[in-house]
Amino acid sequence: MNYNETGKRIFIRDENCPIRNVVAQIGDKWSILILFSLADGADRFNSLKSRIEGISQRMLTQTLRELERDGFVERTVYPQVPVKVEYKLTELGQGLTKSVWGLVSWANEHLDEIKTSRNQYDQEHNEKTDNQ
């Protein structure tokens, strides 16, 4: 944590923010789902597609490319007919997944509290309470 000349705390400005680089990357709609889907072993494109409900071919490809670019996922092509492509976590990707797991655990343990808070807030503010 830093302080500037006025004594104000500074944190996570865009240029020098490490978390923004990573969270912006894996905070999207699909990255974490893919990471965890690969957590216990390599998998093929269409297998991932069927396991991750709701993902489109387009987004699976795109997200896998980004994860590969960041060095979290390794792509291996087996030149057979039809072609087989396997994706698996790199060591870096395993480290990330493990690190994200802490957040997942916390979310699991406190989901009820959060939902309760949401419902209460919505009631107090007279909004619809059809959240999950």
Add this chain to the structure above:
Amino acid sequence: MNYNETGKRIFIRDENCPIRNVVAQIGDKWSILILFSLADGADRFNSLKSRIEGISQRMLTQTLRELERDGFVERTVYPQVPVKVEYKLTELGQGLTKSVWGLVSWANEHLDEIKTSRNQYDQEHNEKTDNQ
């Protein structure tokens, strides 16, 4: 981790995914920045606004409301003139922030590896390397 009838691993389907509820909430553009800005003490609206570079009044208000709704942030109004509004982390919010901190640390430690991987990927794919 679950398995379905075909032996395929299932994970994080929308309906029963705890992480989606939380990550979707704090994985946005500003939530984490606000959480960490409040990590070492309460702060006022305009102070937050000036400390979090680039955030608009609209998004600061909106994100604070969501964090308040989830029970991560508490809002206190001091009815003086002009009015003073303070935001601070709840215990739940402190727990979340602490849990996110693991990810932040990991990102800090491995940012160089990630950047290197990105540059290498971009070179190999003949794309512009003007990423940060």
Add this chain to the structure above:
DNA sequence: CCGTATCCCCATGGATACTG
């Protein structure tokens, strides 16, 4: 000081069709 209300741009991402 602390917001709300509007307008509006543009990136995300779904649907669909096509290829090696």
Add this chain to the structure above:
DNA sequence: CAGTATCCATGGGGATACGG
């Protein structure tokens, strides 16, 4: 099987002006 290409709807979020 594993993608790419294209079109297009939705909404996130910036800019601005105004209100208690």
